[in-house]
Amino acid sequence: MIALIRPMLKPHRMIMLAIGVALVLYCALSLRWDWVPHYWNDGLIQRGIWTTVWILAVTWGVGLVMAVGLGFAQAAGPWWLSYPAFGFCSVIRGTPLLLQLWMLYYGLGSLFPHYPWIRQSAAWTYLREAWPYAVVSLTISFAGYEGEVLRGAFLGVPKGQLESARAFGMSRWTLFHRIWLPQALYRALPTLGGETVLQLKATPLIATITVVDIYQVSSRVRQDTYLTYEPLLMLAVTYMAITGLIVLAFRWAERRIPSKVA
Amino acid sequence: MLDSLSALFAPDGPLGLLALSPPGWGGNLLLGLWHSMQIAVGAYALGLSIGIVGAYGKLYGNEVVRDIFSLYTTVVRAVPELILILILYYAGTDMINQVLLGAGFDRWAPSRLLIGTVVLGVVMGAYMTEVLRGAILAVPQGQIEAARAYGMSPLLLARRITFPQMMMNAIGGMANLWLNATKDTALLAVIGLNELTLTTKQAAGTTKAFMLFFIAAMVIYMIVSVVSGRVFAAIERWARKGQPKLGGGGV
Numbered sequence: 001m002i003a004l005i006r007p008m009l010k011p012h013r014m015i016m017l018a019i020g021v022a023l024v025l026y027c028a029l030s031l032r033w034d035w036v037p038h039y040w041n042d043g044l045i046q047r048g049i050w051t052t053v054w055i056l057a058v059t060w061g062v063g064l065v066m067a068v069g070l071g072f073a074q075a076a077g078p079w080w081l082s083y084p085a086f087g088f089c090s091v092i093r094g095t096p097l098l099l100q101l102w103m104l105y106y107g108l109g110s111l112f113p114h115y116p117w118i119r120q121s122a123a124w125t126y127l128r129e130a131w132p133y134a135v136v137s138l139t140i141s142f143a144g145y146e147g148e149v150l151r152g153a154f155l156g157v158p159k160g161q162l163e164s165a166r167a168f169g170m171s172r173w174t175l176f177h178r179i180w181l182p183q184a185l186y187r188a189l190p191t192l193g194g195e196t197v198l199q200l201k202a203t204p205l206i207a208t209i210t211v212v213d214i215y216q217v218s219s220r221v222r223q224d225t226y227l228t229y230e231p232l233l234m235l236a237v238t239y240m241a242i243t244g245l246i247v248l249a250f251r252w253a254e255r256r257i258p259s260k261v262a
Numbered sequence: 263m264l265d266s267l268s269a270l271f272a273p274d275g276p277l278g279l280l281a282l283s284p285p286g287w288g289g290n291l292l293l294g295l296w297h298s299m300q301i302a303v304g305a306y307a308l309g310l311s312i313g314i315v316g317a318y319g320k321l322y323g324n325e326v327v328r329d330i331f332s333l334y335t336t337v338v339r340a341v342p343e344l345i346l347i348l349i350l351y352y353a354g355t356d357m358i359n360q361v362l363l364g365a366g367f368d369r370w371a372p373s374r375l376l377i378g379t380v381v382l383g384v385v386m387g388a389y390m391t392e393v394l395r396g397a398i399l400a401v402p403q404g405q406i407e408a409a410r411a412y413g414m415s416p417l418l419l420a421r422r423i424t425f426p427q428m429m430m431n432a433i434g435g436m437a438n439l440w441l442n443a444t445k446d447t448a449l450l451a452v453i454g455l456n457e458l459t460l461t462t463k464q465a466a467g468t469t470k471a472f473m474l475f476f477i478a479a480m481v482i483y484m485i486v487s488v489v490s491g492r493v494f495a496a497i498e499r500w501a502r503k504g505q506p507k508l509g510g511g512g513v
Contacts, residue, residue, distance in 0.1 A: 012326040016333075094441070094487030095480050096448035099459050103476035106463065110472045201342035208452065215344070228352050236341045236349065243340045 027233060035225050036234075039217070048217035049238065051131075052203050055213065056242075059135055060199060063142030064192075068181065070143060071150025085147065092144025098205050100141060105133040105209040134206035142199050146188075149195065153188040154180065186257050193250030197243050214238055279471050280478055287465040287475070294461030295482055297375065298447040301457065304379035306443045309386025310436075316391030317398055331391065338388035344449055350381045351453050378450040378457075382443065389439055397432035398424060429501040437494035444486055458482065 008017060039045050073085040092100070112118050112127050126132050157180055165179045185192075204215035218231035225231075280288040316335070319327045338346065355377065359369050401424055409423045451460035462479040466472040 010325065013329065016329060090487075091480070091484060095483040096445040096459060098448040098451060099462070099476065099479055099483065102459070102463055103473075103480065106466060107472040107476045110470070197340075201344075204342050204344045205449075215342075228356070229349075232345060232349050232352070235345050239342055239345065240337075240340045 031230050031233075032225075032227060033230060035221060035227070035230070039221060044212075044217050044220070045214070048212060048214035051211065052200075052213040052215075053242070055131070055135060055138065055206065055211075056200055056203055059138035059142055060196060063139045063199075064146060066139070066143035067146030067150050070147030071154055071184075072176075074147065074151040075154035089144045089147045089151075092141055093148065097137070097141050097202055098208065101134070101137040101205055101209060104137050105130065109133060130206075130210045133209060134211045138199070138202065138206070141202065142195075145195060145198075146192070149188050149191050150184060153184040156187050157183045189250065189254055189257070193247065193254075196246050196250070200239065200242055200246065279465075279469055279474060287461075287469070290461050290465060291458065291475075291478065291482065294456060294458035295486075297455070298444065298457040298459075299486075301375065301379050301382060301447045301450065301455075302440075302443045305382035305386050305447075306440055308380065308383025309390045309439070309443070312383065312387025313390025313394045316387060317394035320391065320395050321398055335388045335391050338385055339392075343382075343385055343446055344452060346385055347378075347381050347449055347453060350384065351377055354381070374450070374453060374455045378447070378453070378455050382446055382450070385446070386439060386443055389442070390436070393435035393439065394428070394432055397428040397435070400431045401427045426501075430498070430505055433494065433498045433501050437491070437498070440490055440494065441487055444483070444490070 008014065036045075070085045070089060073081040074089070077085065109127070112124075118124060118127065161179055161183060162175065165175045170178065203213060207213055207216035207219065210216075215235060218235045221231040222228065280286055280291070316331050320331045320335075323331070341349075355370075355372065362368070362370055405423055405427060406419065409419045414422070447457050448459040450457055451463070454460070456464075458479055462475050466475040469475070
């Protein structure tokens, strides 16, 4: 506790803190917050946060699995795997996510209804909704960026590690999942933390294709109440809180790495 | 060759919708690209200026300056760009106008292009500060001390010693930021700025040729990325001359 307080005791920090407290008090007292209970009791705010969080979690998980494949294909695969993987990562990293999202939603979404067999299939109930396009788009985007990160991580694992694993007679699969993959993930972990925050910051884009995430909720509040700042402030605070949680989670994960990788 | 090309883009040809003059939308797409590039270049220049000031402030400034710049970089990097753009777009113009009205001036209605450029520049500045700070830190301390011992003024030191040696460390991060700048211009579609992505959506919605226009826009963005990747690779070769080679990809 003292370690927390002592750095704040310098005069300019106390002034900055006072300005900060004054700003928060001003925002709390003179801005309008009476809409919060209404939307909270509606469950709209919770639903928005939940949508943002589950889409982040699902796209992170699936995207990371895809990225392992993409990164490994580029680092150690034959040319007929590494070239397509490189091309995929380049296209994903070279074009804006918003354009990819709109291409899937408006572009592919406009093609599907032309095929009767798609409309009669069970998948049609999902293809009519917006969230599958959001999930697919954010997943391949994360996979593209992380594939590049993991390519470097796979290449960075010391050769001696792989050679000694082979000398132990490990099969290729054992070598991959016991030696190569864990060490690559350890190396990539600090970068992955930052990239996860970037992925969180990419999620509000899905509101442009009518998915009701927390950003969409705040836009709705803005339209209903004609308030400009309050919903945006709520939004900024929400994202900063989730960012803080992600940073803490990765700090915890990094501490659990058994050995230091030189 | 030229005949088949013009047949491709003729009004009833397979790519007639992309022809440069109406009814083709190619001209509009290029105009959108022009707007995107204007914003990207302006925002990058502003971000670079903020970044240089910020990096020096964070490294050599007094405690107050350091704290202010850390607050700036932390907040900007924790809030999504989309929301920063909205906050600065609404709150920024509103605050300026309140000051102007209070001082007895007329309302100021800046163009979306200008606001977009400034907002993206402020965002870029936060990332640029960190890139340049890291690069300056990587310059061997002895070099700077030796320059001081020679009696160089701070400006001469920055120009002759720090800048050339930090460039080779900074250029990778700066290349990434430039690519981010070109891609982040797409976010300004949300405040209704007719840059490439919004123009594409409008063209696709009007003609119902969704896939054609989205693929065309993808190709345009890819060309921008690949060309800038090449340019930055050349700059990096120049900045690293005489240094050992680095591995690594890039688009």
